[in-house]
Amino acid sequence: MKIIDKIDKxxxxxxxxxxxxxxxxxxxxxxxxxEGHLSLIRAARKQSxxxxxSIFVNxxxxxxxxxxxxxxxxxxxxxxxxxxYGVDILFYPEKKDMYPADFSTYVNVEKLxxxxxxxxxxxxxxxxxTVLVKLFEIIKPDIAYFGQKDAQQAFVIKKxxxxxxxxxxxxxxPTVREADGLAMSSRNTYLxxxxxxxxxxxxRSLILAADLVRSxxxxxxxxxxxxxxxxxxxxxxxxDYIAITDTKELRDIAVxxxxxxxxxxxxxxxxxxxxxxxxxxxxxxxxxxxxxxxSGRQAV
Amino acid sequence: MKIIDKIDKxxxxxxxxxxxxxxxxxxxxxxxxxEGHLSLIRAARKQSxxxxxSIFVNxxxxxxxxxxxxxxxxxxxxxxxxxxYGVDILFYPEKKDMYPADFSTYVNVEKLxxxxxxxxxxxxxxxxxTVLVKLFEIIKPDIAYFGQKDAQQAFVIKKxxxxxxxxxxxxxxPTVREADGLAMSSRNTYLxxxxxxxxxxxxRSLILAADLVRSxxxxxxxxxxxxxxxxxxxxxxxxDYIAITDTKELRDIAVxxxxxxxxxxxxxxxxxxxxxxxxxxxxxxxxxxxxxxxSGRQAV
Numbered sequence: 001m002k003i004i005d006k007i008d009k010x011x012x013x014x015x016x017x018x019x020x021x022x023x024x025x026x027x028x029x030x031x032x033x034x035e036g037h038l039s040l041i042r043a044a045r046k047q048s049x050x051x052x053x054s055i056f057v058n059x060x061x062x063x064x065x066x067x068x069x070x071x072x073x074x075x076x077x078x079x080x081x082x083x084x085y086g087v088d089i090l091f092y093p094e095k096k097d098m099y100p101a102d103f104s105t106y107v108n109v110e111k112l113x114x115x116x117x118x119x120x121x122x123x124x125x126x127x128x129x130t131v132l133v134k135l136f137e138i139i140k141p142d143i144a145y146f147g148q149k150d151a152q153q154a155f156v157i158k159k160x161x162x163x164x165x166x167x168x169x170x171x172x173x174p175t176v177r178e179a180d181g182l183a184m185s186s187r188n189t190y191l192x193x194x195x196x197x198x199x200x201x202x203x204r205s206l207i208l209a210a211d212l213v214r215s216x217x218x219x220x221x222x223x224x225x226x227x228x229x230x231x232x233x234x235x236x237x238x239x240d241y242i243a244i245t246d247t248k249e250l251r252d253i254a255v256x257x258x259x260x261x262x263x264x265x266x267x268x269x270x271x272x273x274x275x276x277x278x279x280x281x282x283x284x285x286x287x288x289x290x291x292x293x294x295s296g297r298q299a300v
Numbered sequence: 301m302k303i304i305d306k307i308d309k310x311x312x313x314x315x316x317x318x319x320x321x322x323x324x325x326x327x328x329x330x331x332x333x334x335e336g337h338l339s340l341i342r343a344a345r346k347q348s349x350x351x352x353x354s355i356f357v358n359x360x361x362x363x364x365x366x367x368x369x370x371x372x373x374x375x376x377x378x379x380x381x382x383x384x385y386g387v388d389i390l391f392y393p394e395k396k397d398m399y400p401a402d403f404s405t406y407v408n409v410e411k412l413x414x415x416x417x418x419x420x421x422x423x424x425x426x427x428x429x430t431v432l433v434k435l436f437e438i439i440k441p442d443i444a445y446f447g448q449k450d451a452q453q454a455f456v457i458k459k460x461x462x463x464x465x466x467x468x469x470x471x472x473x474p475t476v477r478e479a480d481g482l483a484m485s486s487r488n489t490y491l492x493x494x495x496x497x498x499x500x501x502x503x504r505s506l507i508l509a510a511d512l513v514r515s516x517x518x519x520x521x522x523x524x525x526x527x528x529x530x531x532x533x534x535x536x537x538x539x540d541y542i543a544i545t546d547t548k549e550l551r552d553i554a555v556x557x558x559x560x561x562x563x564x565x566x567x568x569x570x571x572x573x574x575x576x577x578x579x580x581x582x583x584x585x586x587x588x589x590x591x592x593x594x595s596g597r598q599a600v
Contacts, residue, residue: 015467104411104463107405107433137464159404163403164407
């Protein structure tokens with residue numbers, strides 16, 4: 001595995017790969033890798049000739065009161081994992097090279113970023129789309145891999161790629177979960193004792209919502225109320241938002257109809273967690289288990 | 301000359317060119333071509349293997365009260381000119397393809413766009429940088445050509461290319477002028493009679509400023525006052541701004557020192573015109589004529 005920390009070196013390398021007509025798969029990460037990341041890397045390994053993984057804790061996607069500084073990092077372990085998974089290139093640029101003092105260009109997807117996580121994390125998605133345009137320019141991927149866990153992020157990136165006419169195929173893979181259903185996240189490391197146990201309730205609340213839809217409930221308000229009551233039974237949980245939206249513009253809907261996103265964000269102790277499920281009301285009977293609601297680890 | 305109006309077709313074509321290891325030169329324009337554009341095309345023809353020119357009157361860089369609808373267009377004449385200049389590809393996409401109804405992704409360079417034209421044309425540069433990222437993604441140029449006439453635009457694009465790590469060499473060519481010094485612009489077609497004559501005063505006011513610096517004047521306020529008095533002698537001229545700034549951050553400076561931008565924007569009748577000169581105070585004696593102050597047409 002080639003380890004590259006300089007932007008220019010990565011660019012030169014990417015150019016050589018492109019000239020060789022190789023298919024370049026790319027998995028952008030902030031490190032502290034878990035099974036969710038590894039499922040993306042496995043898919044990239046299968047579907048492309050050269051696999052590049054980036055590790056960069058992107059400062060501009062963190063709010064002032066968020067956890068940029070204490071975000072978990074373990075480079076040595078990550079390197080080992082990536083080697084074992086047959087990754088070709090690990091790109092981990094430095095903050096000072098990605099954002100020199102005079103940096104001032106931002107990419108922003110409007111509207112889609114107004115609600116859900118965008119509401120409580122102002123500027124977050126602007127940070128995500130900006131760093132991705134940079135990484136895409138540097139790494140020049142043909143395929144880029146993302147997880148369904150960050151549902152809004154996936155929608156936003158898809159929109160950006162389309163709007164900016166980028167030649168990148170985006171693959172969104174199902175959320176990988178712990179045995180109790182908790183969506184894998186680097187931030188789960190913050191959870192200890194009871195908090196870890198309570199964190200599993202987020203997934204359970206989504207299963208509850210899917211069950212309600214399956215049994216014929218279509219009133220979004222009622223479903224949201226059920227999720228809320230279920231979560232607030234735990235004194236450790238503080239709800240950030242519970243949203244039921246369409247899957248095109250991510251706008252709140254009153255009545256569940258067709259493909260629907262149910263998304264939850266809550267603080268478990270001091271740790272903000274998110275989870276979501278996409279329900280197809282028309283096919284709720286057959287495939288409600290399909291869209292990331294399965295407990296346990298999922299094979300890719 | 302290949303004429304392409306569909307984004308996907310242009311992309312496919314650009315991919316083929318890149319695979320052939322050809323150097324791709326690109327001149328983005330809004331059409332109604334003049335000697336300024338043609339000087340860029342001549343340079344591109346000399347310096348690259350394949351020359352693509354785009355013609356697209358970009359709606360999102362026009363303000364609500366600006367001249368998007370009446371902006372001059374003459375596709376037939378432009379096509380003839382481009383053929384004669386040995387252009388390989390003319391790309392002229394349609395508005396509905398560049399900006400579908402749900403378009404919502406914007407690229408913005410902050411700070412550099414706050415002053416000068418950015419002040420009176422809010423959102424203008426955001427429109428320019430957004431369309432350019434799209435065109436760059438579609439056309440995949442190695443070299444892109446711009447005119448010094450739009451000085452702030454050149455600074456902004458240069459910054460965007462750097463900040464977003466784009467693999468594009470930017471070439472900025474000197475302003476091409478009419479015999480009386482008026483900077484070439486498609487909008488000059490709006491000027492008739494006395495107004496056309498008065499328009500020449502913009503360049504004359506910059507020559508005046510350069511002369512002042514050459515004779516030892518370093519007080520920006522005094523130089524601005526001289527430009528102002530000179531221009532306002534004509535009742536047809538209304539000043540938008542007169543600015544003296546550094547050439548890094550485009551911030552107003554009080555004392556002319558080193559490389560300095562003197563930029564003027566004024567309405568001549570109802571037509572907004574801009575012009576500028578870069579003066580190197582230390583070398584004012586030798587090279588004041590170099591940076592676009594020459595009257596008459598300049599060879600590339």
